[in-house]
């Protein structure tokens with residue numbers, strides 16, 4: 373414990389670009405330097421690059437975790453100027469131009485000439501952090517596997533119960549937040565209950581499961597607007613999801629949650645398995661940048677970057693992806709990919725000395741899509757040069773979703789195996805990835821408790 377390593381590139385002959393994060397922003401940025409005369413270090417908290425848009429498919433057994441989380445080192449194997457450092461960045465010193473990361477008690481201090489911070493966003497419980505114990509979010513592979521375990525575990529417990537009230541509680545699944553992730557999770561749980569698990573239990577009928585989608589907003593998928601939001605809500609109800617809008621979650625415990633309706637009435641929903649997909653908070657590294665410079669954070673804690681995505685007074689530090697706050701740029705994969713390409717472009721131009729007259733970052737909205745259930749999705753694709761969009765709901769939007777996500781998945785093998793799993797899942801009622809381990813379900817809360825004990829020990 374307490375060991376320190378220093379990065380071998382510090383003070384080297386070539387400019388050193390340090391990138392924090394291995395998500396869409398971090399990986400895209402690293403790849404932009406493939407042919408550049410620089411050294412690149414990617415500091416990543418996980419050994420994989422994660423394709424978050426398909427996390428709900430891991431949580432509901434459609435695909436395996438390996439298919440959406442290829443190892444970062446393997447992806448970057450052929451890019452010789454990149455070094456991957458595994459660790460959690462706990463401090464950035466923008467005066468000394470160093471980043472310190474930590475892995476199992478070993479600190480690694482890395483000096484940079486240019487820094488790209490692409491550390492993404494965290495789940496926000498809007499000040500009710502204790503909800504996290506009862507309603508995990510969906511941000512990581514661990515989250516997805518835990519949710520898979522909780523969903524299947526609730527059915528298993530219901531099978532063993534003779535008490536009707538307990539059974540009803542175990543077979544009520546509540547998804548909080550009717551954005552794309554919430555809609556996708558609710559739709560998939562309903563399909564698992566009605567199709568995949570149908571006929572597999574002897575004492576319960578899995579099709580009796582109640583799936584409730586709750587949101588304080590008055591529409592599902594609000595950014596899609598009127599027609600598409602209504603189509604999504606209708607489709608959800610058709611597959612057996614109860615959509616409860618204008619309903620704010622005000623309290624939660626192990627056995628259920630309290631919901632406040634628009635008229636002020638507070639009611640309780642008994643439910644053991646709850647899933648949080650409601651809020652986004654900027655990564656805490658944003659606060660560190662704000663404390664050391666004149667950059668401001670928005671209400672969600674995201675960094676209000678300059679038009680060239682750097683921070684005021686530090687043209688060598690860039691923030692991209694979900695961590696950055698730029699008007700009109702949504703927290704979506706395209707925002708991170710385009711921001712990372714832009715920031716890398718600025719660095720490369722400056723290194724060549726030809727950065728004069730560079731245009732500010734401009735986001736190209738390529739549209740958004742969300743699946744609701746098999747054969748059903750919604751898509752909104754802006755028509756370039758106009759304020760209008762093409763809006764699709766139903767089968768063709770679903771085909772479009774599958775096709776686009778297959779293209780963006782990293783690795784040919786992953787694309788092929790995903791295509792095979794999808795074909796199997798969508799043409800039958802089976803899913804290939806329904807294994808659950810005890811650790812998946814219990815590890816997160818156990819680790820949290822250990823950390824609290826460790827902190828208490830240190831404080832004593």
Ligand SMILES: Cc1cc2nc3c(=O)[nH]c(=O)nc-3n(C[C@H](O)[C@H](O)[C@H](O)COP(=O)(O)OP(=O)(O)OC[C@H]3O[C@@H](n4cnc5c(N)ncnc54)[C@H](O)[C@@H]3O)c2cc1C
Pocket residue numbers: 392393394395396397398415416417418422423424425426427428459460461462490491492493510511552553655657692693694695703704705706708741
């Ligand atoms: C469930 C879900 C579904 C989504 N669906 C869609 C969709 O359908 N379409 C779409 O366009 N977008 C979707 N998004 C949003 C999209 O995934 C994000 O906008 C995108 O991933 C942002 O990229 P990023 O690089 O900024 O952050 P991320 O991809 O989140 O990457 C952040 C990286 O930083 C690392 N990191 C964080 N903190 C540290 C630290 N202290 N030290 C070291 N490393 C750190 C993380 O481990 C991770 O590798 C979805 C997101 C989620 C969670």
